[in-house]
Amino acid sequence: MGTDLARNRATELRVVRREELDSWYDHLIRAFGGVPEPAEERQLWYSVTETDRSIGAWDGDELVGTAGAFGFRMTVPGGAPVPAAGVTMVSVAATHRRRGVLTSMMRRQLDDVRAWGWPLAVLTASEPVIYGRFGYGVATCHVNAEIDTSRVRLSVPPGTDDVRLRYAAPADVLDVCEALYARRVPLRPGMLVRQPGWERMGLLDPQSERNGASPLQCVLAERDDEVVGYARFRVRPEWEAAGPKGTVVLEDLEAVDPAAHAAVWRFLFDLDLTSTIDARRRPVDEPWQYMVSDIRRCRLLVRDSLHVRLVDVGAALEARTYQTPVAVVFEVEDSFCPWNAGRWRLTGDTKGASCQRTEDAADLALSVRELGTAYLGGVSLVSLAAAGRVRELRPGALAEASVAFGSPVAPWLPHGF
Template sequence: MTTELRVLTPAEWDTFYASLERAFGVTESQEERELFRDLTEFDRTIGVWDGAGCVGTAGAFSFRMTVPGGASLPVAAVTMVSVAATHRRRGVLTTMMRRQLDDVRARGEAVAVLVASEPVIYGRFGYGVATCEMRAEIDTARVRLSVPDGTDDVRLRYAQVTDADVHRTCEEIYAAAVPGRPGMMARQPGWDRLQVLDPEKDREGATALQCVLAEDPDGTVLGFARFRVKPQWSAAGADGVVVLEDLEAVGPRAPQAAAALWRFLFDLDLTSKLVSVNRPCDDTWLHLVSDTRRSALVLRDALHVRLVDVGAALEARTYRTAVDVVFEVEDAFCPWNEGRWRLTGDAKGAVCERTTDPADVALSVRELGAAYLGGFSLAALAAAGRVRELREGAVAQAAAAFGSDVAPWLPHGF
């Protein structure tokens, strides 16, 4: 069989998307299909075709991601990657990854990111796991919250999810939160619709999406929570589940607003469990609960990061402590990154340039991507044998510099 890789045209989108659905074993609602068609960047979307059939899919969205120091970096958000079961082990995925990363480089984007359906796939293309998401199932019948002073002054009110003013307010709060945490994505036009997309097939017996706003007494909105309630009953009585979709609070009174929202979710009538599927691993509620053991915490890989231009990527962020280190970078899939790079920087900025000086630290681009947002330590990677120290003390210096005061997190799906 012969295959052809080409940029997707609007006329081919239905066939392309049907191939993607089949590969993932899902059937999207009409509303979801229409939204993703609207969001598709056709010049960044490719398909592999065998005759009239689409046997491979891949795309990218143009986003801006916060990096340590607060800068907003243009990134390629890789998505919709699939290979038909009939065409595995024929180089289809490698061909798409090759074409895609060449395109990312040509566009001048220093970093590509993705969320993997199967994490084992992407390491060989230079992606490293850079953030985690925390999942929890909190036994709210037994776990109690201890809230900070001033929480009782926060006023809560229900708001209509689909109300335009409410939606705009929630988006403004999200936008204000983005610069404060590495890994967060600035919302691009149209992507706000995804946050309130509420197909019945995805509710799994829960209510439609609900929203509560947290306000100061003067009416200033401090934060919001969007959630569902799944009613359940056992022989002992009501045993409902609260399913948290997203929660944000910003500003000087963010601790009180967040605590008020968490307390509200804990105390909902006829419920005994709060399920949260994606929160940062340093989330505030961890320090408010009486018992984390009864919160069933699970960490899972989230954002995978790939440095497409090592020099530009390392210059785009700042560093928590002063650093002057020469990296020997291995990158067989993007060989333009291979070789030695001297990184000098601090909290004010950085320079990363080619050098012939002796290397201090040797690692692959995969490990560099894992450490890029400050979520995983170069020292930990060295302890695992994934990073080699060539100058005594160099790993410790680099690890301290690459750290982040807050855990990187991706709340924005793509």
């Protein structure tokens, strides 16, 4: 039960029944502005929604809150896919703000995740200010870019001309693209192993959401009869007095090596009747940024993406590997999940790790939120210490742990949920 502070009565929290899914989802849509989704999009979300991991908050007979979780496996440093609850579809009715409904749902959800034996919970936030108090830290960012292809040139590496490009209907080559995506997942922290049904999200193409652009298109990059890259995109035609100024709207792109990556990006740069590439949710270290002639005319915007919460500190820190040998004792503060609070001794290297309770003196002090921020290797503990979020208690421990926690590639969440 969650306490309704304004009315001094209990709010019931329980798992959503299948027959309640329509009203549960209607409540969610209203909380996010009330604009109906196309039927095909709604049905697709229904097909992947795990109702046994979805909860609602009821004030009497009135549904006033929603929260769900997807059963994901997420790549962590070292390449292992680790169980993670993908927290999603969180909403509270505007009539029930500031009454503890959200806190009650977050409390119930994290208790459930712990009971499921999953060490991590992750989410993307419509409002980033909300989730820090529940122990979530911003662990990945992504780049949005608007590239002026009329003035920016691409310098490609040797071998690019050996890659053949061909158009294909997106649905016809879905399996091929998914197989290539699966090859990429272990190579970058933050990527999600695609669960059954999620592959269809990449084909979602309601006309009402194209904003004047074409239906979804796909191009494959091939070498020696092997698919080595792909891009899914739309083209939004536009004309002015001087001529065409269309936009390429990039939806998804993967490639296995520098030449394939360059070939796909060069194709996008050279599309006829266009002068802009609108690329959203791309990795912050994606190679095309180091191939362009003028990065300023690419109008980069970095945004927060994946927020990570360690539900089981010991299991989470043992699940990943570390760039350099590390032996450090953390003093962890976690008021929302008190089972994590206290001292933990982490020892690890590139082969594995152990993280156990200890009574030894602490080397570093921080909250579980900072551990979540640093967990995937995209934010250094040194940076967090500079912000006053990590305290060094043993000289040298901060630098040692910070290097060990790093990742050679930036963590990245490829799609929302």
